[in-house]
Amino acid sequence: MGKNKLIVITAPSGSGKTTLVKRLLASCPDVEFSISACTRLPRNGEVNGRDYYFYEEDQFKRLIEEDAFVEWEMVYSGKYYGTLKAELQRIWDKGKIPLVDIDVQGALAIRLKYPENCLTIFIETPSLEVLRERLEARGTETAHSLEERINKAAYELTFAPKFDQIIINDDLATATHNLNNVVAEFARN
Ligand code: ADP
Ligand code: 5GP
Numbered sequence: 001m002g003k004n005k006l007i008v009i010t011a012p013s014g015s016g017k018t019t020l021v022k023r024l025l026a027s028c029p030d031v032e033f034s035i036s037a038c039t040r041l042p043r044n045g046e047v048n049g050r051d052y053y054f055y056e057e058d059q060f061k062r063l064i065e066e067d068a069f070v071e072w073e074m075v076y077s078g079k080y081y082g083t084l085k086a087e088l089q090r091i092w093d094k095g096k097i098p099l100v101d102i103d104v105q106g107a108l109a110i111r112l113k114y115p116e117n118c119l120t121i122f123i124e125t126p127s128l129e130v131l132r133e134r135l136e137a138r139g140t141e142t143a144h145s146l147e148e149r150i151n152k153a154a155y156e157l158t159f160a161p162k163f164d165q166i167i168i169n170d171d172l173a174t175a176t177h178n179l180n181n182v183v184a185e186f187a188r189n
Contacts, residue, residue: 004092006114007031007099007183010107011123012153014135016169020123021101023176030187032091034098037063037072040079053084071102071109083110097187104159119186121179122163126170128154 011017025033037053039060048054055063060080064072072082083100091098100110111118125131131153135141141149160166165182169175 003117004114005097005117005186006088006110006119007097007186008107008110008118008120009099009101009123010104010121010156010163012125012131012156013149014131014138014153015123015125016134016172016175017101017123019172020167020169020175020179021099024179024183025099027180028183028187030097031099031183032094032096034083034087034091034100036081036087036100036102037069037084038079038081040076053087070113071106073103073106073109075103075106081106104156108159108162119165119183120163121165121167121182122160123167123169123175123179124157124160126168128157130170 009017009021021033025031035049035051035053037055037060039055039057042048042051042054046052057080060072060082063069063082063084068084068086069082070085070088072080075081081102083102083106088098088100100107102110107120111120125134128150132146132150135146135149167175167179167182
């Protein structure tokens with residue numbers, strides 16, 4: 001395995017990123033999920049140090065000053081999210097490849113820092129109609145947050161051509177197969 005490789009995955013909300021990443025991690029022992037830092041509150045069932053490193057805003061700002069982040073952003077108003085250098089190093093030290101799950105802007109920022117060893121992947125549904133159906137079926141959104149996510153998705157989709165690989169999540173088994181293949185080839189070379 002090459003040294004200090006990095007996988008960055010982005011998708012509009014509802015595209016199936018969580019579903020596909022879980023399957024990928026289960027079948028690819030060379031890859032480990034990179035835990036981001038953030039300042040939002042933990043949701044029910046989320047664990048500090050497993051889902052995110054949860055910080056108070058002043059702690060997060062101190063980390064920014066200490067240059068502890070590869071990238072950080074205010075993804076939602078008032079809420080900071082960032083990839084810690086120490087987290088990537090923790091995974092590299094185990095001889096594994098970190099998988100970073102971040103928004104479009106964060107993905108493009110990280111790629112600028114690791115142009116050589118970085119695989120960027122964008123996951124999308126066959127259409128915005130399908131995305132809407134999946135979000136409705138998931139049952140996690142209000143009418144308002146659903147519209148917000150669809151609008152954001154339309155914007156995020158314009159960045160898809162900037163990514164190394166686009167995975168269309170139509171049939172789940174096919175998308176899983178395609179994602180696993182792309183990652184396995186990157187891990188091998
Ligand atoms: P994301 O993490 O991108 O927001 P999820 O993984 O939560 O997306 O997927 C959104 C919803 O769509 C979930 O209810 C999931 O079970 C469902 N889903 C994922 N992939 C497919 C697929 N290929 N076909 C049908 N439903 C899917
Ligand atoms: P959520 O609050 O739903 O867990 O995540 C909100 C958004 O923040 C998602 O789009 C997720 O990909 C993004 N995100 C998570 N971690 C990071 C990070 O470290 N950096 C950036 N830029 N975005 C992140």
